[in-house]
């Protein structure tokens with residue numbers, strides 16, 4: 001049975017006090033069978049990890065560099081993350097692709113490095129509005145996957161979570177319809193099945209991200225190939241995040 005997951009990507013929001021405050025509130029929510037994750041700023045990962053050490057919420061990184069150490073000013077390695085108890089990282093978020101020039105080549109290095117380091121990854125991908133308008137969304141998503149995670153060996157897949165985040169739905173208030181989400185998730189699962197077989201493809205959790213909120217979470221999560229969500233803005237508001245977690249339970 002694949003895991004149901006709700007992960008909050010805090011992006012570049014919340015200073016130290018705000019981070020502590022939100023985590024203290026999160027500690028009070030009821031979590032049943034769904035896995036809950038939060039990705040605060042890398043500056044506060046250790047604080048978050050310490051605050052949550054007895055709780056069922058996993059603290060994950062928003063990013064990792066592709067080299068283990070050296071002259072890479074401002075970057076963070078898997079060894080550094082692991083040394084503070086962080087064992088999962090997002091890779092390939094559309095904001096990293098757009099603003100930090102992370103292309104498929106870099107992302108392939110990152111996913112290989114993270115998996116080889118024994119980390120779990122949440123690999124993000126998704127088409128831009130222009131791709132969808134020109135009906136190229138399946139083609140684009142397929143190539144994003146073929147150039148990166150589909151190059152990994154089958155053993156790696158127990159450490160991979162996927163997150164489909166259509167760029168046109170991120171932070172825009174516009175969400176993919178439940179049908180659009182389901183057809184893309186099914187397409188992605190078929191791509192995995194074609195490479196590695198059904199046993200693996202049926203076990204991979206595929207999250208949807210892009211303007212998920214309490215009012216649409218139920219509809220999106222009820223699709224058979226949608227295993228949860230990667231939540232941006234709504235993860236910063238306790239009541240919204242809590243409602244979204246409940247919608248996936």
Ligand code: 13P
Nearest residue numbers: 009170171210211232233
């Ligand atoms: P929003 O939920 O704010 O649209 O962001 C989604 C996202 O980018 C999560 O990684």
